[in-house]
Amino acid sequence: MSRWKAFAIHFSISLAVFLALLAIILFVWCPGILFSIDGGWTGLRIIIGVDLVLGPLLTLIVFRAGKPGLKFDLTYIASAQVICMAAGMWIVYEERPIALVLAYDTIYSLASQEYEDLGKSPSVLNDYPGAYPKLIHTELPENQIQADIVSIRSQFTGDPLYMQTERYRSLPESEQELMAIFRKEESVRATVSEELLNQLQESCSFARFISAVTSGYVCFDRDSRSLGAFYDNQYVRPAELVGEEIP
Numbered sequence: 001m002s003r004w005k006a007f008a009i010h011f012s013i014s015l016a017v018f019l020a021l022l023a024i025i026l027f028v029w030c031p032g033i034l035f036s037i038d039g040g041w042t043g044l045r046i047i048i049g050v051d052l053v054l055g056p057l058l059t060l061i062v063f064r065a066g067k068p069g070l071k072f073d074l075t076y077i078a079s080a081q082v083i084c085m086a087a088g089m090w091i092v093y094e095e096r097p098i099a100l101v102l103a104y105d106t107i108y109s110l111a112s113q114e115y116e117d118l119g120k121s122p123s124v125l126n127d128y129p130g131a132y133p134k135l136i137h138t139e140l141p142e143n144q145i146q147a148d149i150v151s152i153r154s155q156f157t158g159d160p161l162y163m164q165t166e167r168y169r170s171l172p173e174s175e176q177e178l179m180a181i182f183r184k185e186e187s188v189r190a191t192v193s194e195e196l197l198n199q200l201q202e203s204c205s206f207a208r209f210i211s212a213v214t215s216g217y218v219c220f221d222r223d224s225r226s227l228g229a230f231y232d233n234q235y236v237r238p239a240e241l242v243g244e245e246i247p
Contacts, residue, residue: 007060014051014081021047021089029096033218034133037230038097038109038211046088055081095212099125100227102137102171102207103162104151105184107218107227109133109211110162124165135225137181138167147183175222182207182220192217196235204228 025044026035035041055077062073097109110133112122128134138161140147154161161167172178182205189197189206196217200206204219209230217235221228 001063001065003060003063006063007056010059011052011056014055017085018047018051021051021085024089025092029092029132031133031226033227033230034097034109037209037214037216044088044092046091047085050081050084050088054084097133097211098122099132099134099136101162101168102181102220103160104138104140104147105188106162106208106210107220108162109209111212114212115163118160118163120163120165124168128168128170130170135171136168137171138162138164139169140167140183144183171225178222179205188217191237192231192235193237196231199229199231201228 022044030038058077059074062070062077064070067073094113095111098112099108099110101108101110115122115124125132125134125136128136140150151161154164172181185206188208200219201221203221203223205222207218207220209216209218209227214230214232216230216232218227218231219229220226
């Protein structure tokens with residue numbers, strides 16, 4: 001067998017493994033737009049570099065038919081490749097969003113570590129239906145002034161609203177109730193340009209978005225009950241225009 005044939009075989013196997021791992025990341029751990037806006041690339045870069053590039057390339061370099069110790073070399077390469085792929089998958093698994101929490105006017109994408117950092121147990125999410133990431137909102141008083149007070153107080157007590165798990169509730173089923181929990185939507189819309197507003201679909205409930213790696217705005221699609229689109233902060237309106245009435 002030539003070294004190029006060995007390289008092709010190694011690359012083909014690596015590609016098949018990579019595609020399987022990619023499917024897990026794209027469809028289970030970071031579904032929809034979360035892959036691109038919430039760190040899905042972090043661990044994937046390690047997997048691509050080791051699985052599709054370094055592993056097959058090392059095989060191409062060391063392979064020579066009849067070479068003494070070739071079996072050991074190939075075993076060592078394969079073992080190192082598996083370890084690095086596992087490390088990359090572990091990074092993605094640990095940083096994957098496990099909850100999308102609507103708190104006041106913002107959807108927060110939260111990973112396990114963020115709960116643990118604030119002394120919360122991620123296991124609280126097991127009580128909520130549906131696949132991960134769980135879709136949750138923090139329940140606030142119906143009276144808007146009281147809701148504002150709760151939101152402001154949370155900013156000064158070190159107990160962020162999005163981490164007040166005792167207020168967690170599943171997203172309501174009916175569209176009317178779903179629209180009602182986006183109580184600050186009009187205020188959020190007032191902070192972005194008309195260019196962005198003209199792009200929004202009728203089924204969009206608009207909110208700010210914050211994750212460990214990015215921030216901006218998202219459209220929560222009420223029909224699909226998922227994040228439909230992400231918009232970065234380039235669409236923020238100048239401060240002097242924020243108070244203007246939205247057409």
